Amino acid sequence: QVQLVESGGGLVQAGASLRLSCAASARTFSRFAVGWFRQAPGKEREFVALISWGGGRTYYAESVKGRFTISRDNVKSTVYLQMNSLKPGDTAVYYCAAGGLGAAENPYEYDYWGQGTQVTVSS
Numbered sequence: 001q002v003q004l005v006e007s008g009g010g011l012v013q014a015g016a017s018l019r020l021s022c023a024a025s026a027r028t029f030s031r032f033a034v035g036w037f038r039q040a041p042g043k044e045r046e047f048v049a050l051i052s053w054g055g056g057r058t059y060y061a062e063s064v065k066g067r068f069t070i071s072r073d074n075v076k077s078t079v080y081l082q083m084n085s086l087k088p089g090d091t092a093v094y095y096c097a098a099g100g101l102g103a104a105e106n107p108y109e110y111d112y113w114g115q116g117t118q119v120t121v122s123s
Helices: 027-031
Strands: 004-007 010-013 018-024 033-039 046-051 058-060 068-073 078-083 092-099 110-113 117-122
Touching: 004 092, 018 033, 018 092, 018 117, 033 068, 033 078, 046 068, 046 078, 058 068, 078 092
Parallel strands: 010 117
Antiparallel strands: 004 018, 018 078, 033 046, 033 092, 046 058, 068 078, 092 110, 092 117
């Protein structure tokens, strides 16, 4: 069982930056790929970014490529999402999720989810 806790969300103006953290409880966290997803009111949950278990592979949604950076520290069992040049369209609840080696963009490929952290970007 893996418990995930997100933090770092908040209310910022367009153009600002935030860093989200996803802290995991399990020592086996390093065996999991980790993804970030987001869900805006009235919309489906959408993929944002993922990082492989060792951190050597990352992948981003086109909408955030070049602005967001995902990274992980397996010693601290934490994954980060650095978000720069935020836009009002980035407003959503952000979730981190842990999945197997083959986990990618589909949320059904992930086994464990955090409770989410709200990010609000004002214009």
